[in-house]
Amino acid sequence: MEINSAATMPAIAIKALHKRYGTVHALKGVSFDVQRGEFVALIGANGAGKTSLLSILMGLMPQSEGTVQILGGKPGDMPVRQASGVMLQSTSLPDALKVSELVELFRSYYPAPRPLPELLNLTGLNELEGRRYKALSGGQQRRVQFALALAGDPQLLFLDEPTVGLDMDVRREFWQILDSLKSRGVTIVLTSHYLDEIEALADRLVIIKEGEIIANDATANIKRRVEHKNIICQSKLTTVELEKMDGVISVAQIGRLKTIATNTENTVLKSLLAQDPALTDLLVESSSLEDAIKSMIGPDTADTANIQEPTQ
């Protein structure tokens, strides 16, 4: 299926996109491109506009203003649907159908589907094909949903919180599959609250806050925006005392551990040890992607425990 002859054309081009629900202005002029073969992560707090943006890209609802081009067409156009695959955040598939029946059904929707054994193999569903969906674990159900997303051998994948509730092993397996899809040239748009996932996979981050894009840059560049070190320790010194030290940017306390952000870790460590020789559990870390994103969208928003996205 050749639906975009100009290979240089971006896979997704979004220009001045607005979405209003009554008086709520959910998207306020969002513009960005996703290149072919690129892996882009959308990041934002709950209610930042991620769900609205994805719903528009998937053709589930119209925008209020602006233009969206996907693979040279409009969201919801048949050729676009035939070339895309999606994993929605919260979906229940029909309980009573077997894994193979569900995958076969979705295969029948596409002009050039991936063969069934290949799909089952890729998503680790080989042994489960005769099992009813109801009888699967949460992680296995998520794999079936992934198999449906891949059924049409898509050029473009939308993954909305694909690994919520999965354990680490399964998530890592999932990352490997995504990596192999990326090397086949599949364009991937992902939302996730797991920043380790994003750091491991995404070429580029698009960060949305209150309906506007506040950052759109390579993952490494965004990480570099916050280039401090974190000194983590247990100390008798109070937060206020620590904040007064030279070179300290900020201090955060989580449980008994204090995290001191600084650009001059040597100086801070010296005064720290001088003032509290008995400090324990000392650890010095480079700032993480999480720090960078927290500094941009606020501390509560990168909270991995809070994975609920409001439904419309």
Next chain:
Amino acid sequence: MTNTAQTEAQYDGKSLYWLECKSELLKALRTPQFSAPTIAFPVVFYLIFGVILVGDEGAGRSLYLLATFGMFGAIGPALFGFGVNVANERSNGWLDLKKISPMPIAAYIVAKLFMAAVFGIVVISLLTTIAVVFGGLEISLARWLLMTTTQLLCAVPFGLLGMAIGFRASPEAAPAIVNILFMLMSVFGGLWLPITMFPSVIQQFAWILPTFHSGQLAIASIGMTSIANILTHAALLVGFSAIMALLAARNYRTMSK
């Protein structure tokens, strides 16, 4: 270009419609909460009203009630299959996933109609067997086919009504709405007891119920006399269907989770 043409030639969509229908039927058969009541209710009611309570009135009464209870049995899976199942699939994301996929929405509707028709045929066949075995009914195959076809066609407007509900109501509210509508419309539309047994006020009221017109057409299909002529009932049913189709289409366009 030749490549595209070839791909499209192989992709005729036949297997899509067939698999969609098959999946819908398997889902319904494997869901006892759906299959048991849609089959058991008409069978039990027909046994009581059409066979046990008929007594001396005999085969004529059994045949009349075969038409109306068969109609009742054909409406059930159409109304529940659309009303309740669509509401569930809309709210749990399955419909969204299908809308995003290349599945044509027509396949979704055809599959549900197919499922309702298969269930309708099963119920009508069971009722006919009961009537023949216990009620001493004699009916020709041609007559039976005419009756069954009429009942299945006259159940389509209820699929549209179900769709209008399913695209709008919450999955919690949908079963209650559908149950209440189904029971009230069946009783007061004369599907359980002949409409002529009701006081005249209710007989007048029945005219606004689609069940009344469906029931009367089913009665006509077995060669008995309907209240008004066939075309009047059919025209009113078509009008009802058109309104429901518009409502369903509107609710589909504006639907939310």
